[in-house]
Amino acid sequence: MDSRDSQVPDDAAFGPHYDDLPDGVVITDAEGLVVVFNRAAERITELPAAGALGRQLDEALPLLDLEGRLWWACTDPYGGLAIRTGQPETRLLLPDGRDVLVTARYVREHGGGPIARVVIGLRDTSARARVERRHADLIATVAHELRSPLTSVKGFTATLLAKWERFTDDQRKLMLETVDADADRVTRLIAELLDIARIDSGRLQLGCYPIDLADLVTEQVAGMIAAGQSAERFDVQSIDLPAVWADPDKLRQVVANLLENAVRHGEGRVTISFKELTEPEDDERKGEGPPMIAMTVDDEGPGIPEAMLGRVFTRFWRGNRRGGTGLGLYIVKGIVEAHGGSITVGRAPGGGARFRFTMPAA
Template sequence: MDVNPDDLPDGLVIADAGGDVVCFNAAAARLTGREPGEALGSPLPAVLPLEDLDGRRWWQLTDPYQGLAISNGHPERNLLLPGGHEVLVSARYVRARARGPVQRVVVTLRGTEARRRTERSHAELIATVAHELRSPLTSVKGFTATLLAKWERFTDDQKRLMLQTVDADAGRVTRLIAELLDISRIDSGRLEVRRQRLDIARAVRRHVGAHLAAGEPDSRFTVDIAADLPDLWADPDKIDQVLGNLLENAVRHGEGTVTIEVQPASSPRDPGEKATAVTVSDEGPGIPEESMSRVFTRFWRGSRRGGTGLGLYIVKGIVEAHGGVITVERAPVGGARFRFTLPVGAPAFLA
């Protein structure tokens, strides 16, 4: 199937054996500010008057047509267009035979904004991780050093309290590392979903039971589970992670009654396929309208302090890895209303 160069997300410029431009796509026009009609038929150095960061003219330095016969191009690097506009440029030299003359020069262009956003995101992630690790590790170091140096001075109850604190802080570190691994897998598209037959109703009741055992009153929860749910094939551990995060947020940051509804639905991607929808809502202050679009992004914490702000980003990645969709809106009685819909899936591992 032929590909229209104008459909490509990156700029594409191709010059023929004589050095004249024969292809100049829409993305290249957008990045350079030059019209395709003006570029076609013009010499490559005139169409792309690139300079390196030291101000040297790039095509004179690389000389694709008269340079080394073993050269096949150059990898992506930062170069400058007139006006100091920075672009990422890579080039490939096409030869009919090894060491033969260059028949085409294929140049790809990318803007630097996406890379800069990624770099800022990585820097923020590193800063967040460093901050979140510092507190529990300082606590672990302090308590263990104190116990080792003054073991005989403490009563058994004091030792137990310090060791419980160390255990809790070690748990925080473990959870943070697990979050980072999840993010790495989500971002790289390597998050594995191990589908099994999942009793979603039982999973919901188990999570509610855990909160009741932790001291929440029975009146805090309302559970509404339909009787005619379709069989659901999903990854139990990952769906537990989703349910745990949504319920924890509703209990900790919401107010009033937390309502959990489980209902049959249509698949968000294929209306003809059965699905299961789970809704978690509370009666708290809710999420400001202007923040709704950022809830599932990295580091979103709203007005809350503490935590990494990575939980809902991971929840969204897990739901989407199952082929599902998650949304957030204002609950009818105030508060936040999260709803995720999972297609029933299939036991592919049994095929």
């Protein structure tokens, strides 16, 4: 038996296995001796459990506040008022100077008597720091992306209001078309931000019903041709497929993003193909779950460097390209996975990029 489990309090014997918890847990008994020091606490503090068990709390887990004071001496868990229940999450310093987030709960006998044990929770600050950096990056990117179209909208509208009579009808129309395009750009950015918020919080709502994926792709291609793309640019290899079980608006968003990426950043012909994955031995199904429909988009451009393939679906990834928020493929991945599918990126037979996603068959 592991030494960490040999001295667990009796009333915790049927509780969770402390080493299975993601956060660090340290528990002391009524005498202030450490009786639990789980693996996460070892990882976070880089202190061995063997050296902590059986020792006084302030010796086993020396912590300093941000002003350099001994935290256990300041908080005095086993002294003070009997109505105290613990300490809220506090940022403290380990002996080597690293940050750690610490909470403490005081468990008292009969709800108000002497302390029976102190339960300390430890959390690494690196995860929180990463989240804060991501939020800061998102705010900075959004501010940058909003500034350009709003500056344009403000400039053109102010010019038209001040000097309307000086411009011809064609000039006014051109300015208003620019304002309209910039307004659409702002609207798209706001929609992307809302999608990210829903994906990150697990609240992306889907209204699914049977959709003909090949028909949806054909419609998207027809729209791109009507907008000025050459019909020779696309090769839709349509086959007889069962319908997919998907939210039509979200699925259209996925298809549109992948096709636009292939046209904008790729070269040559864009090939769209489909495959029904029904065989249990198919590696892409791994023999589990409902039959899936796979859609592949290949282009003939330079492709994506091997070293960057792992970053394609992360936030703000643009590769070596300029323009855009770098949020589109992150949203695509979130939408596909919310449907129970998956998406991959690799090299197409023609040397360009290959994006492949799956959706459950209806």
